[in-house]
């Protein structure tokens with residue numbers, strides 16, 4: 322018997338991994354985070370699977386499901402939104418499984434920050450602009466953020482930031498970011514990336530508050546901020562530069578050198594032949 326923590330991805334039913342979908346297709350019990358994972362995702366489950374929405378269950382009730390599966394010896398899939406490693410509340414479940422002696426495995430998923438970047442067609446890391454992505458959130462009732470990781474402290478790096486659970490806290494987040502980022506710093510909001518009701522906002526730290534209404538962006542919003550999202554100062558990576566060699570292209574250069582060397586030798590041979 323085994324529990325599989327599976328990343329469901331951001332919402333679209335074809336953004337779960339093949340491995341995750343295959344497990345869903347064979348296990349008899351599925352627990353899924355219904356507040357963030359759309360019910361449409363259950364299309365991958367066995368028709369006769371027992372399905373529980375964990376939004377209505379506390380940890381003890383979820384543990385009771387795992388205990389029953391252990392007793393009756395069948396596998397369980399625990400479906401989390403995005404990637405289970407990020408704000409997934411998986412650690413506490415894993416601790417309980419370990420105490421119960423239940424084996425578990427994690428199947429990664431497409432996190433909502435990658436999905437949001439894809440929706441707005443952004444590269445989060447641009448040469449000489451930002452090579453660092455900070456994934457963070459504001460303090461909530463369920464989990465506090467350590468003081469040293471407050472948004473205004475992280476903002477000092479001026480790196481690209483992906484701010485989870487941000488929708489209802491835009492005013493405070495923007496005020497904290499503006500302590501360090503200039504007002505023309507690009508900002509993107511993506512609500513329910515890859516869901517049918519997906520919507521986006523594109524603006525800057527200086528425009529976002531006047532452009533958005535209070536309460537318009539709910540919890541299922543990803544906020545992306547940073548100079549890398551804009552079109553200014555475009556420096557190209559050297560990775561595909563024709564003069565840049567690396568382990569995969571050095572071979573080509575060496576081959577070119579070998580060919581050149583061979584043709585010099587052939588010419589020399591031909592020269593000798595002519596003399597003869």
Ligand SMILES: C[S@@+](CC[C@H](N)C(=O)[O-])C[C@H]1O[C@@H](n2cnc3c(N)ncnc32)[C@H](O)[C@@H]1O
Pocket residue numbers: 331332357401402403404405406407408409431432433434436437484485486487511512513514515516540541542543544
């Ligand atoms: C509890 S966290 C779970 C994050 C998830 N594990 C992940 O990797 O995306 C929930 C937050 O993730 C973000 N989120 C999850 N799905 C999203 C989506 N489809 N579009 C935009 N943001 C999303 C929102 O910021 C939401 O408040």
